[in-house]
Amino acid sequence: MPARNVWRRATSSLARGAVYGLTAVALIPLGLVLWHTVVNGLPAATHVDFFVNVERPVGIPGAGVAHAIVGSAIMVGIASAVAVPLGVVSGVNLVEFGGGLARAVRLAADVLVGAPSIAIGLFAYVLFVAPFHHFSGMAGALALAILMLPVVIRTTEGAVALIPAGLRESGLALGLPRWRVALQLVLPAAAPGVITGALLAMARAAGETAPLLFTGFGNRFWTVDPTQPMSALPLIVFHDALTPYPSLQQQAWGAALVLVAAMLVINLASRWVVRRQQRFAGQL
Amino acid sequence: MSDLSAFRQPVVQAARPELRAVAGISQNKLRIKELSFYYDRTRALKDLTFDIPERRITAIIGPSGCGKSTLLRVFNRMYDLVPRARAQGSVLFEGEDIVTTRRLLELRQRIGMVFQRPSPFPMSIRDNVAFAPRLLGWGSARVKEAVARSLQAAALWDEVKDRLGDSATSLSGGQLQRLSIARCLAVNPEVILMDEPCSALDPIATLKIEDLMVELARDYTIVIVTHNMQQAARVSDNTAFMLMNQAERCGELIEFAPTHELFNQPRDRRTEDYITGRFG
Numbered sequence: 001m002p003a004r005n006v007w008r009r010a011t012s013s014l015a016r017g018a019v020y021g022l023t024a025v026a027l028i029p030l031g032l033v034l035w036h037t038v039v040n041g042l043p044a045a046t047h048v049d050f051f052v053n054v055e056r057p058v059g060i061p062g063a064g065v066a067h068a069i070v071g072s073a074i075m076v077g078i079a080s081a082v083a084v085p086l087g088v089v090s091g092v093n094l095v096e097f098g099g100g101l102a103r104a105v106r107l108a109a110d111v112l113v114g115a116p117s118i119a120i121g122l123f124a125y126v127l128f129v130a131p132f133h134h135f136s137g138m139a140g141a142l143a144l145a146i147l148m149l150p151v152v153i154r155t156t157e158g159a160v161a162l163i164p165a166g167l168r169e170s171g172l173a174l175g176l177p178r179w180r181v182a183l184q185l186v187l188p189a190a191a192p193g194v195i196t197g198a199l200l201a202m203a204r205a206a207g208e209t210a211p212l213l214f215t216g217f218g219n220r221f222w223t224v225d226p227t228q229p230m231s232a233l234p235l236i237v238f239h240d241a242l243t244p245y246p247s248l249q250q251q252a253w254g255a256a257l258v259l260v261a262a263m264l265v266i267n268l269a270s271r272w273v274v275r276r277q278q279r280f281a282g283q284l
Numbered sequence: 285m286s287d288l289s290a291f292r293q294p295v296v297q298a299a300r301p302e303l304r305a306v307a308g309i310s311q312n313k314l315r316i317k318e319l320s321f322y323y324d325r326t327r328a329l330k331d332l333t334f335d336i337p338e339r340r341i342t343a344i345i346g347p348s349g350c351g352k353s354t355l356l357r358v359f360n361r362m363y364d365l366v367p368r369a370r371a372q373g374s375v376l377f378e379g380e381d382i383v384t385t386r387r388l389l390e391l392r393q394r395i396g397m398v399f400q401r402p403s404p405f406p407m408s409i410r411d412n413v414a415f416a417p418r419l420l421g422w423g424s425a426r427v428k429e430a431v432a433r434s435l436q437a438a439a440l441w442d443e444v445k446d447r448l449g450d451s452a453t454s455l456s457g458g459q460l461q462r463l464s465i466a467r468c469l470a471v472n473p474e475v476i477l478m479d480e481p482c483s484a485l486d487p488i489a490t491l492k493i494e495d496l497m498v499e500l501a502r503d504y505t506i507v508i509v510t511h512n513m514q515q516a517a518r519v520s521d522n523t524a525f526m527l528m529n530q531a532e533r534c535g536e537l538i539e540f541a542p543t544h545e546l547f548n549q550p551r552d553r554r555t556e557d558y559i560t561g562r563f564g
């Protein structure tokens with residue numbers, strides 16, 4: 001075998017080794033975080049109490065975070081109901097109609113994506129809390145909606161821009177109005193990307209603490225009323241982890257585990273949606 | 285003026301007389317007059333004047349880049365999608381000028397288009413055909429009737445009638461092109477524009493589409509752009525030959541005549557050179 005070939009093989013395996021090694025290094029912290037969350041969270045999260053009861057004073061057994069799970073669901077739900085339709089329509093509009101307004105929206109979305117979430121929280125405080133003189137789940141939901149909006153806009157834009165022009169032209173050539181072609185033909189074709197974007201935005205909103213600190217604020221009691229202050233899983237983690245009490249710290253780990261599990265479910269759901277949609281979108 | 289164009293109206297001869305009921309003289313469906321076209325500031329078409337007869341197949345041939353697709357896209361105003369593109373002159377369609385009409389949606393329904401590459405909608409075969417009729421607000425009985433009628437007219441019905449619910453992407457290239465035709469027929473057009481509809485198909489699928497075109501020309505006016513001169517000779521009644529004017533870099537109409545005349549006794553030297561393969 002010629003020497004050059006041996007040399008080539010050696011470099012190749014060296015390079016491959018380096019790639020695998022570095023990938024492993026990158027995965028270590030991720031694995032550690034997951035491992036810690038599971039190990040520390042399981043003791044709390046294996047009690048039924050944890051999912052059906054609300055917080056209790058330190059030392060009293062049977063505490064749970066049901067109010068925070070429901071609070072997170074309500075706030076993220078309202079946020080999605082606001083941000084997803086709005087974001088999808090503006091994302092489609094960016095591609096299909098363009099123009100000056102579209103450029104302004106694109107710039108605003110880019111700025112908003114990069115904005116620190118605590119700043120978004122403050123902004124929401126000024127708009128939705130201060131005028132009403134009290135914290136509320138609604139204010140928290142709107143803060144999360146502001147957080148989600150630019151993500152939904154940009155992922156929708158990306159997904160719609162990938163649809164070949166031929167599809168649009170075929171629709172228009174049938175005498176259909178532009179907006180109907182955009183919303184009823186192009187958007188469904190882009191659905192896998194759009195839905196994934198929306199789900200990822202939801203996942204991000206569900207994990208955020210900062211925008212809720214002075215909007216949803218937190219609440220130790222059960223409530224489903226969005227005009228009242230409302231708890232959320234990240235808020236439980238944030239508050240309880242800072243206390244010196246082991247039982248509350250355990251509760252924080254448990255809440256973190258529930259959050260991670262929710263992310264996993266959302267991610268799996270988005271994959272499933274994409275796979276299902278691709279059956280029809282096929283070879284577009 | 286109108287006398288002149290009547291004088292120029294070609295003697296029509298059917299390509300496949302056995303498939304045509306009567307090959308008589310027909311009305312002009314589209315009357316193109318001094319049509320010029322600009323993409324922003326570059327001129328793509330210059331002073332085209334000719335008439336496209338009703339219920340006949342008109343072929344447009346010419347070398348690449350001479351403006352055949354551009355011309356076709358004037359007829360259903362698809363060029364509106366290109367920013368700063370504009371047409372000058374007129375194309376009369378049943379007395380209304382296509383270039384200036386404001387009833388775009390109605391125009392595109394009446395003048396349908398089949399593209400070179402079929403774009404199946406990401407839905408079932410049935411929904412592909414039913415899509416436009418549904419959006420137009422037709423009742424479900426009428427939509428159902430339109431689906432069956434269009435698929436039959438597009439010679440696709442027998443192949444798909446048992447799997448109307450399957451995804452359209454499961455069809456072959458030739459079937460997809462016939463699905464595009466069915467989709468277009470569903471909204472009851474009068475004119476069908478086809479831009480190289482067979483260029484991606486094998487000879488058998490091509491032959492099927494050609495038969496279909498001849499069949500459809502009983503009821504519809506068909507304008508087809510093709511690079512395949514045998515195809516133009518086989519299916520069309522009239523042929524327009526276009527060429528890029530080298531001095532001005534824009535497309536011109538060189539000759540428009542009944543197909544057999546254009547291919548057998550071309551009047552223009554350039555036509556003869558092109559069809560005998562001496563350039564282009």
Ligand SMILES: Nc1ncnc2c1ncn2[C@@H]1O[C@H](COP(=O)(O)OP(=O)(O)OP(=O)(O)O)[C@@H](O)[C@H]1O
Pocket residue numbers: 323328347348349350351352353354355366
């Ligand atoms: N969207 C556009 N913007 C600017 N110029 C264009 C556009 N589309 C086409 N052109 C130009 O117009 C001229 C005619 O193009 P057209 O596509 O009509 O030619 P064609 O005869 O259909 O060619 P082919 O046989 O290759 O399809 C070409 O010079 C082309 O570069």
Ligand SMILES: [Mg+2]
Pocket residue numbers: 352353354479
């Ligand atoms: Mg072309």
